[in-house]
Amino acid sequence: MHDYTEKRLQELRDMSTEDVAACRIRRSTPPRVKAAILQAREKMKNGGDKSKNASAKDLKDGDVLLMRKTNTLPQKLISCWTRSPYTHVAMHSKGKIYDMLSPMPGRTNSGGNINTVKSFAERDKGITYDVFRPKDKKAAEEAAENIDRLTRETKGYSFSNMVQAGLRDRFGFGITANYDRNYKICSELVYDAFNGKIGNDVASSVTPARLSRNRNLEKVDTLRLSIEELFRKEKGVRIKNELGATPGIFLLSSYSFLLLQ
Numbered sequence: 001m002h003d004y005t006e007k008r009l010q011e012l013r014d015m016s017t018e019d020v021a022a023c024r025i026r027r028s029t030p031p032r033v034k035a036a037i038l039q040a041r042e043k044m045k046n047g048g049d050k051s052k053n054a055s056a057k058d059l060k061d062g063d064v065l066l067m068r069k070t071n072t073l074p075q076k077l078i079s080c081w082t083r084s085p086y087t088h089v090a091m092h093s094k095g096k097i098y099d100m101l102s103p104m105p106g107r108t109n110s111g112g113n114i115n116t117v118k119s120f121a122e123r124d125k126g127i128t129y130d131v132f133r134p135k136d137k138k139a140a141e142e143a144a145e146n147i148d149r150l151t152r153e154t155k156g157y158s159f160s161n162m163v164q165a166g167l168r169d170r171f172g173f174g175i176t177a178n179y180d181r182n183y184k185i186c187s188e189l190v191y192d193a194f195n196g197k198i199g200n201d202v203a204s205s206v207t208p209a210r211l212s213r214n215r216n217l218e219k220v221d222t223l224r225l226s227i228e229e230l231f232r233k234e235k236g237v238r239i240k241n242e243l244g245a246t247p248g249i250f251l252l253s254s255y256s257f258l259l260l261q
Contacts, residue, residue, distance in 0.1 A: 005030040010213060012036050015085060017043050059117070062140025063092040063220075064190060065129040066212050082169050084209030089187045090129070092117075093144035100186040102157045112151040112189070132217040139197035139216070147193040150184075158183035161205075168205040187211055 009032060012020050020040035029037075067088035069079040078087040090099035097120040103110040115123060134140040162185050184192070184203075191198070191206045198216035211217065 005032055008033050009036060011083070012040075013219070019085075059092040059131070060133065060140065061093050061144035062134050062142075064132040064134070064211060064217055065090040065092060065097065066132055066208055067124075068128045068130065070127060081166060082207050082209035084207075084212060086130070086208040086212045089190050089208045089211055090120075091143065091147050091190045091193060093147050096148075098147045098151045098189070100151075100154065100157060100184055100189045102159075102162070102185075111156045112154045114148070114151055130212075131220040132212065132214075133220050134194070134198060135216055135218050136197060139194055142195060142197060143190075143193040146195060147190070150189060150192055153182065154184050154189065155182040158185055158188070161185050161188055165205050165207045165210075169207040169210055 008030065012023070012033065017040050020037055021044045023037050023040075025034050025037055066086040067090075068085050069075040069087045075087050079085055088099070090097050092098075095116060097115050097117060099113050101110050101113060134143065161183070165185060165187065187206045187208050187210070188203045191201070191203045191211065198214055201210070212219075
């Protein structure tokens with residue numbers, strides 16, 4: 001019962017105040033879970049979530065940005081598979097935001113991406129990111145220094161690592177195999193930047209959901225990055241990639257975003 005309560009409380013912490021308030025309370029609901037739901041309902045009565053929208057000046061180097069799922073089918077499937085509202089991750093460093101995108105039909109910027117906050121907002125308008133901050137300031141500084149180099153060195157998106165991360169997150173095991181460190185998934189890129197300072201997980205098996213549960217990262221409850229048309233359009237820098245995916249693998253990518261974006 002204790003394990004269930006802790007797991008459920010973690011799930012509630014990953015949800016928005018509005019979503020927690022909408023949860024049903026049953027006779028079997030543990031007292032601490034019930035208290036968390038009632039607290040969220042009271043907060044909604046008093047005006048709801050008062051967190052402000054972040055701008056470049058609010059973000060610190062090494063901040064981890066976790067994207068909340070959208071209403072699209074791929075995002076819903078990712079969220080369902082990992083049992084988490086978080087489906088993508090990026091990192092802020094020195095006024096720029098770094099992330100890794102998978103090849104998908106119609107997408108022209110797959111692989112490593114480097115954008116200003118403004119151009120990132122233009123790219124992902126309508127999407128909300130929660131801000132997670134490393135508790136260790138030195139770890140944040142090191143990650144901020146590493147992320148630019150890692151993004152530029154990465155050749156493209158790794159489908160094998162995507163499958164491994166999804167299996168490990170859902171079932172607790174992955175496929176042990178040699179893999180090319182030049183190809184990564186979004187959460188692997190961010191985790192690698194910390195160079196072991198926030199845990200000893202195999203980077204290729206880390207999902208956005210797992211990052212949100214990392215005890216060395218702390219959610220900044222007063223801050224969010226709501227990507228709307230709040231910033232004027234500004235051209236970002238896109239990394240040129242050499243994905244080298246075979247036609248069969250690329251076709252698989254249309255379905256494999258069940259696990260990770």
